[in-house]
Amino acid sequence: MSRAKLLAAFAAVSALSLGACASVETPPVAANGLYADPMGAAPVTANDTPYSDALVCLSDYARHYRLPSPRIAVGRITDYTGKQEDYQGGPKLTQGASLMAITALAKSGARLVERYDNSVSELELKYANGKLISDAGQGPGQFRQIPVGAMSGSDYVLIGGITELNYNIRSSGADGAVGGQGTRDAKGQFKARTYVMNVGVDLRLVDTKTSDIVDVVSYQKQIVGKEVSAGVFSFLGDTVVDLSAGKGGLEPLQLAVRAEIERAVLEMMAGLYRAPGPEVCLSPGSDPLAAPARPPAALAQGAYRPISGGMSWAGRSR
Secondary structure: OOHHHHHHHHHHHHHHHHHHHHHOOOOOOOOOOOOOOOOOOOOOOOOOOOOHHHHHHHHHHHHHOOOOOOEEEEEEEEEOOOOEOOOOOOEOOOOOHHHHHHHHHHHOOOEEOOOOOOHHHHHHHHHHHOOOOOOOOOOOOOOOOOOOOOOOOOOEEEEEEEEEEEEEEEEEEEEEEEEOOOOOOOEEEEEEEEEEEEEEEEEEEEEOOOOOEEEEEEEEEEEEEEEEEEEEEEEEOOEEEEEEEEEEEEOOHHHHHHHHHHHHHHHHHHHHOOOOOHHHOOOHHHOOOOOOOOOHHHHHOOOOOOOOOOOEEOOOOO
16 A cells, blocks of 8 residues: 555544544433443452551450550651652652551551541530530530540650652663564564662651650561563564563552551550560561560560660661
């Protein structure tokens, strides 16, 4: 097919397409009120990490041995990396690390008090102080009382931040191309790449009565990405053939942050419960952060880490 005929055919197809678009009517509304059903039918699942089961196990352990939990509040756990998306804009890492920490503490059986968003509580207290709120069962003219000491205080607050996002710690790959030397000869190429990056968090547990920092955790998690692609380019007479295919993936960055926070909470709550350590619910053989073996006497006394009266360093480098 000559170039002139090819252009004429393309113009005819374009004109028909434009005419069809102009004459397309709005699709009818179905009985469910939608023009079209959305794609995808994946069910909602639990958003767990490899440490979620260990947190629940620690909660059961504390309940079984009647180990009390102090009241814990969660403050700001901020993204300090400053990394932004190149094209779409916005931060690369989650801005909800505090919410992840609240969920992790709840899994571990911790007693939680709200300090992250007190806007509604403060407004209710303000209205109650002005005798503007009544509770269920109260008649006209009755209002909510504000007893002394009604609100629970916190013993500790968990704060910190996401402090590292390092790209391409290490990468490897292979590229290959094959084909004739002529401009119209068939050519093919293949590409495979693997790269590693990491994200890090620094968290601290603060005694809210004394402002003493009683525990510090610094963890990082490496993330792997993979990409494989192949393509063929050739001329078949006057026709150009360009075929390519590829596959790639990257471990979820935000799930990596959640995993780090859950591992940190597991470490801290084991200390607050005076448990022998995270290894009561986490196999040391599969955990690079496993604590060194401790004397049986120390385990019997529950002397895993002295939370009261001093800071304990939990940022282990292995």
